[in-house]
Amino acid sequence: MAFRKFLYGRWIGAGYAIKGAWILLKTEPSIQVQAVIGVIMTAAGILFDITQTEWLFQIVAIGMIMSLEGLNTAIEAIADFVHPDFHVKIGLIKDVAAGAVFITAVTAIIIGLIIYVPYIMDLLD
Numbered sequence: 001m002a003f004r005k006f007l008y009g010r011w012i013g014a015g016y017a018i019k020g021a022w023i024l025l026k027t028e029p030s031i032q033v034q035a036v037i038g039v040i041m042t043a044a045g046i047l048f049d050i051t052q053t054e055w056l057f058q059i060v061a062i063g064m065i066m067s068l069e070g071l072n073t074a075i076e077a078i079a080d081f082v083h084p085d086f087h088v089k090i091g092l093i094k095d096v097a098a099g100a101v102f103i104t105a106v107t108a109i110i111i112g113l114i115i116y117v118p119y120i121m122d123l124l125d
């Protein structure tokens with residue numbers, strides 16, 4: 001009985017999480033851009049027939065950047081809610097959160113270069 005209640009709780013929680021992901025995709029331009037880039041990179045992966053390991057790195061990179069961007073959006077929303085007016089600390093909080101996304105973006109770009117530069121070189125040979 002307790003286990004069924006636990007499963008039901010997880011099921012309801014998953015529903016809220018999917019709703020949150022849908023809100024992000026519908027309303028956040030940065031997430032929308034990243035989703036489009038994710039689709040383009042998936043097409044590139046199919047086109048270049050990348051290896052299983054390369055797929056794993058690419059999927060992790062796309063998932064990491066989109067989820068971190070979602071967290072950044074949540075942090076911005078909290079910051080605006082607790083202190084709607086200008087405050088140096090709010091600016092710092094937002095900049096640090098954006099900095100975390102930037103680090104992931106650079107990581108994803110490096111992963112993309114490591115995967116695709118050899119394929120592009122082969123193509124040019």
Ligand SMILES: Nc1ncnc2c1ncn2[C@@H]1O[C@H](COP(=O)(O)OP(=O)(O)OP(=O)(O)O)[C@@H](O)[C@H]1O
Binds near residue numbers: 084085087088091092
């Ligand atoms: N309330 C505030 N107090 C101080 N500085 C702020 C405040 N709001 C924003 N800033 C500064 O402006 C920058 C941009 O803030 P904003 O909330 O527009 O974030 P953004 O990354 O442009 O968000 P979005 O993803 O919604 O476009 C912040 O990184 C911060 O430096």
